[in-house]
């Protein structure tokens with residue numbers, strides 16, 4: 001349990017003010033010293049001192065504001081995104097994405113490495129670390145500017161936040177100390193998060209629009225994942241398992257086995273992978289005529305979820321029935337989220353939400369049996385499909401800014 005009350009000393013206040021300046025500029029883009037003083041409630045003298053320090057350290061840069069008439073032009077301050085960088089590993093099922101990002105999340109490099117199912121943990125971390133360092137070198141990233149390594153992993157995270165408890169078949173070992181092992185092979189400090197929470201953190205970091213106080217993030221990739229944020233911060237839960245929406249048991253009897261070890265989880269009936277698998281099982285000229293035609297054209301083994309959704313949209317009753325069944329389960333779980341947490345919006349992330357049939361059916365299903373005051377906007381992420389290479393490194397960048405930048409505060413958070 002963390003202490004409820006903490007005293008402040010001068011060093012703490014300095015770090016707090018530096019963090020306020022860095023985070024304010026990250027969110028708002030560019031401001032003058034006067035604008036920053038006003039926004040943060042600090043005296044102009046204090047602001048001059050803090051910004052001089054941050055400029056000296058290469059974290060900010062200055063540019064003249066556009067001229068609005070006669071008189072002195074104001075100088076604007078903004079983060080220097082190239083002042084620091086971070087490396088990242090997104091560890092998923094059957095693949096890892098290695099990447100490097102600047103402080104603003106711009107991708108410096110990104111490479112997808114295929115992995116076997118249940119990849120040998122130690123060997124995999126060693127191979128990925130070596131490749132990542134080679135990529136950093138190829139891209140001429142200076143070690144002194146590299147803040148650390150962010151790791152986003154599928155499955156559940158250990159209570160201390162530094163290891164994986166279960167990667168749901170991505171690695172062959174449960175309870176694996178990912179941070180320690182990556183740190184040993186790369187020599188960089190590491191931060192770890194569940195993959196969906198990392199994607200949501202990246203979304204919140206990059207989203208400059210006025211956000212509601214609370215949001216729920218739904219990710220449909222091969223599986224289904226969720227995350228919940230309050231006042232811009234992600235709630236991890238007591239056991240760091242918030243919000244495993246994909247593993248809510250929804251099929252009471254005869255449910256299919258899930259990667260998590262249970263049977264009948266939401267993701268076994270409603271995930272894109274589950275819907276495609278079910279469609280392939282039921283493929284026949286009688287039951288799914290349009291999908292059957294598509295299979296004759298391109299081969300059954302080449303059918304994708306898009307083919308199933310296209311068939312459903314084109315009045316293939318069999319394909320539509322099984323897609324709709326999945327959506328009904330998914331909407332049921334989301335309605336529980338709404339009634340329990342009353343979020344300001346639900347952010348949808350995943351390729352499946354780009355398909356008009358899936359999105360319109362989900363919206364229609366969400367309106368059923370729900371009174372007006374519980375209709376929460378469903379918004380497809382403006383960053384849909386782009387966050388995977390950014391999210392792990394942004395864990396490190398965000399921690400660095402929130403700790404006030406600088407070597408001593410970076411170490412505190414990493």
Ligand SMILES: [Zn+2]
Nearest residue numbers: 247258260265
């Ligand atoms: Zn499960």
